[in-house]
Amino acid sequence: MEDEYKLLRENVEEFGSTLDEKKIEENGIDNNLLKKLASQGFLAALIPENLGGSGLDESSYNIILEVLSKYSPSSAFEIFLINSIAYPVLSDDLNYLNDVIKGDDFIGISLDKTIKNNSLDSVLNANGKYTIMSSDVPAIAENENFTEKDFMGFKGIRFGNVGIKNQKNIKSNKNIKNSIMNSYRSLAAINLGIISGSLQKALEYSAVRQAFDVHLKDFGPIAFNLSKMVARENILRNIIYSNVNSEYVFDFSIENALEISKYSLNVHGGYGYFKDFGVEKFYRDAMALKAVFYGNDFLENLSKRVYGERSGFI
Amino acid sequence: MVEGRDIQCFWSVFKMFEELDDYRKKVRDFGLSEFTEDLIDRYDKTEEYPDDIRLKALKSGLIDMSNPAKILISIEELCRIDAGLGIAATIPYFGGEVIMLYGNEKQKRILNDVYSGKYILGLGVTEPSGGSDVAGLKTTAKKIGDKYVINGSKMFISNGGIADYIVLLARTSDEENKHHGLTTFLINTKSPGFEANKLHGKLGVRATNTAELKFNNLEVSVDDVIGEVGQGFYYIMTFFNISRIYVAAQALGIARGALDKILEFVKNNNIKDEYTMFKVSDVSTRIEASRQLTYNAASYLFKFDPKPALTSMAKVYAGETAVYASELAMEITKNDHKTQRFFRNAKIMEIWEGTSEIEKLIISRQILKGGN
Numbered sequence: 001m002e003d004e005y006k007l008l009r010e011n012v013e014e015f016g017s018t019l020d021e022k023k024i025e026e027n028g029i030d031n032n033l034l035k036k037l038a039s040q041g042f043l044a045a046l047i048p049e050n051l052g053g054s055g056l057d058e059s060s061y062n063i064i065l066e067v068l069s070k071y072s073p074s075s076a077f078e079i080f081l082i083n084s085i086a087y088p089v090l091s092d093d094l095n096y097l098n099d100v101i102k103g104d105d106f107i108g109i110s111l112d113k114t115i116k117n118n119s120l121d122s123v124l125n126a127n128g129k130y131t132i133m134s135s136d137v138p139a140i141a142e143n144e145n146f147t148e149k150d151f152m153g154f155k156g157i158r159f160g161n162v163g164i165k166n167q168k169n170i171k172s173n174k175n176i177k178n179s180i181m182n183s184y185r186s187l188a189a190i191n192l193g194i195i196s197g198s199l200q201k202a203l204e205y206s207a208v209r210q211a212f213d214v215h216l217k218d219f220g221p222i223a224f225n226l227s228k229m230v231a232r233e234n235i236l237r238n239i240i241y242s243n244v245n246s247e248y249v250f251d252f253s254i255e256n257a258l259e260i261s262k263y264s265l266n267v268h269g270g271y272g273y274f275k276d277f278g279v280e281k282f283y284r285d286a287m288a289l290k291a292v293f294y295g296n297d298f299l300e301n302l303s304k305r306v307y308g309e310r311s312g313f314i
Numbered sequence: 315m316v317e318g319r320d321i322q323c324f325w326s327v328f329k330m331f332e333e334l335d336d337y338r339k340k341v342r343d344f345g346l347s348e349f350t351e352d353l354i355d356r357y358d359k360t361e362e363y364p365d366d367i368r369l370k371a372l373k374s375g376l377i378d379m380s381n382p383a384k385i386l387i388s389i390e391e392l393c394r395i396d397a398g399l400g401i402a403a404t405i406p407y408f409g410g411e412v413i414m415l416y417g418n419e420k421q422k423r424i425l426n427d428v429y430s431g432k433y434i435l436g437l438g439v440t441e442p443s444g445g446s447d448v449a450g451l452k453t454t455a456k457k458i459g460d461k462y463v464i465n466g467s468k469m470f471i472s473n474g475g476i477a478d479y480i481v482l483l484a485r486t487s488d489e490e491n492k493h494h495g496l497t498t499f500l501i502n503t504k505s506p507g508f509e510a511n512k513l514h515g516k517l518g519v520r521a522t523n524t525a526e527l528k529f530n531n532l533e534v535s536v537d538d539v540i541g542e543v544g545q546g547f548y549y550i551m552t553f554f555n556i557s558r559i560y561v562a563a564q565a566l567g568i569a570r571g572a573l574d575k576i577l578e579f580v581k582n583n584n585i586k587d588e589y590t591m592f593k594v595s596d597v598s599t600r601i602e603a604s605r606q607l608t609y610n611a612a613s614y615l616f617k618f619d620p621k622p623a624l625t626s627m628a629k630v631y632a633g634e635t636a637v638y639a640s641e642l643a644m645e646i647t648k649n650d651h652k653t654q655r656f657f658r659n660a661k662i663m664e665i666w667e668g669t670s671e672i673e674k675l676i677i678s679r680q681i682l683k684g685g686n
């Protein structure tokens with residue numbers, strides 16, 4: 001199995017390095033890229049083979065997310081939305097995903113329960129044909145139109161306000177919230193990709209850029225900080241692919257992704273503040289991921305895991 | 315412990331800021347009515363420079379360069395609403411203090427025209443090969459007869475594409491001590507040999523104009539030298555002791571704006587849990603500490619005796635607080651659209667006019683020297 005994982009990692013690396021991330025950030029994930037992700041089997045990674053998917057195990061799936069995030073966090077996040085959110089909710093009604101896993105359509109994921117004037121305010125993949133609603137009872141609706149809004153992170157994903165019609169409940173034992181709760185390890189894998197991608201840039205830059213006639217890597221604070229971060233990157237990789245509890249893994253990944261991507265930007269000085277250097281996006285993505293998926297809901301889950309009962313709600 | 319602390323001066327400056335409460339309100343009212351959500355969004359998206367905002371702020375009396383306390387308040391309050399527009403409104407005078415302190419009569423007349431809104435100024439120090447190591451810069455100014463011929467380039471220059479004049483730091487001699495061979499010039503951007511290329515794609519403060527400047531045999535007269543030849547490095551360091559307090563005020567404004575977003579969200583959503591309350595306390599405490607550090611550093615500046623360590627402490631701490639507050643605001647408001655701008659704007663506070671690392675070097679060196 002280890003050899004298979006190694007081979008998969010190499011293949012995803014090869015694929016990831018061909019992605020034009022600047023274009024993805026600028027214009028969003030287009031049908032062409034979606035088709036490419038589909039043909040690699042990534043869009044249906046977790047869907048069983050007999051249902052037309054790739055039938056991968058969780059570790060293989062997380063390897064795809066991790067390695068792709070290094071190159072294109074948006075592409076990894078798109079794969080995550082389909083496999084970790086849409087598929088569990090729609091597993092009894094896979095018709096909605098037929099076009100999606102072929103790379104012909106997107107599937108909207110609503111982040112907000114509120115429906116105002118037949119529209120949903122915060123939808124990821126707002127350009128899809130359908131949107132899975134954020135309601136407690138799983139439901140789906142047809143998209144009529146959408147107005148784009150800025151999500152700040154994962155720029156390749158279209159985000160916005162979606163006008164909906166023909167809303168209907170679906171038979172499923174999972175809603176968006178439960179799906180997220182089951183996906184912490186995969187979110188940690190995306191964070192790990194963000195960490196690796198930004199760290200790699202900082203390590204490379206600090207080895208060639210000079211200030212005061214020496215390489216940045218020769219300054220203690222830079223070398224020590226980056227090295228400590230590489231240590232944490234390795235620890236995170238080990239615990240993601242181990243049986244350490246997924247909430248612990250996610251918690252460890254969250255602060256590290258934000259801190260490491262921020263520091264990597266910093267090492268680039270003024271250049272880090274510009275899109276062209278491809279490092280600021282990791283900081284935005286880490287923040288967006290934390291803002292959406294980490295908060296009191298998650299921390300209550302974590303505490304429940306530790307205490308074995310509800311805690312931390314006051 | 316920083317030596318030579320003047321408590322009397324510290325308190326009198328705090329009192330001075332308190333007495334300017336009406337002025338503070340005036341600035342805030344201006345910002346709230348002029349910085350509409352639409353406008354903030356438009357300039358953030360287009361990365362154009364809002365010249366009408368510059369002129370309105372000036373006409374409304376928010377840019378009184380003769381009163382640094384008022385300037386700090388304007389910067390803080392405008393950045394509290396939006397740092398993109400806030401900095402765009404307060405940065406057209408950037409570098410002016412170098413002329414004010416060391417310039418000749420002709421240069422001071424130009425500075426008056428900057429302060430009256432006729433011209434826009436910029437400061438060119440950073441180069442593509444480095445910004446932290448100021449003395450390592452490579453742009454040369456060679457004296458030929460009664461002229462200097464300038465060649466080289468500058469990077470990330472605020473107002474670079476819109477400025478009428480640039481205060482430029484260039485190398486005039488290859489002295490062994492690199493710090494001694496630098497001179498400041500006042501450059502007219504209409505001069506032949508000057509080129510500005512606007513830089514796009516900043517993470518934040520996108521309403522400000524940033525450009526790469528190129529100098530190709532640009533000629534200036536000896537009268538365009540600011541102050542004494544060979545003293546440029548020291549002039550710029552003195553300038554940074556002033557301007558870093560302005561950056562601390564920008565950061566303080568961003569942090570307060572982020573806290574505004576947190577409080578609005580907490581109240582609107584009736585959030586009462588202790589975890590969030592502790593975060594609110596924490597960020598409020600850091601903001602208060604940033605304010606005290608900033609006003610403390612300002613108190614020495616107002617006595618014409620800026621203290622580099624105190625100034626750097628204010629800039630580092632307020633910068634870190636802006637980043638901390640905006641990250642927290644993102645977490646609490648769950649990626650709210652308006653909060654995102656605070657997050658994107660905040661990070662520049664730890665980079666420009668001396669990265670946090672450079673500020674830390676200044677602080678430790680000063681403290682080890684036994685004072686300021």
Ligand SMILES: Cc1cc2nc3c(=O)[nH]c(=O)nc-3n(C[C@H](O)[C@H](O)[C@H](O)COP(=O)(O)OP(=O)(O)OC[C@H]3O[C@@H](n4cnc5c(N)ncnc54)[C@H](O)[C@@H]3O)c2cc1C
Pocket residue numbers: 209210211212216219221222266267268269270271273436437438439440441442443444445446447469470471472473516524662665666667668669670671672675
């Ligand atoms: C939007 C924007 C506007 C700007 N406006 C202006 C302007 O108007 N005028 C102007 O002159 N400049 C301007 N700058 C430039 C800014 O001041 C520089 O980017 C900054 O000083 C850092 O220089 P650098 O980018 O060359 O980074 P470098 O000097 O290359 O530094 C890279 C990294 O190494 C670290 N480092 C360097 N030396 C050490 C050391 N000894 N120990 C530990 N770490 C170290 C730095 O902290 C940084 O993290 C602007 C920059 C931006 C992004």
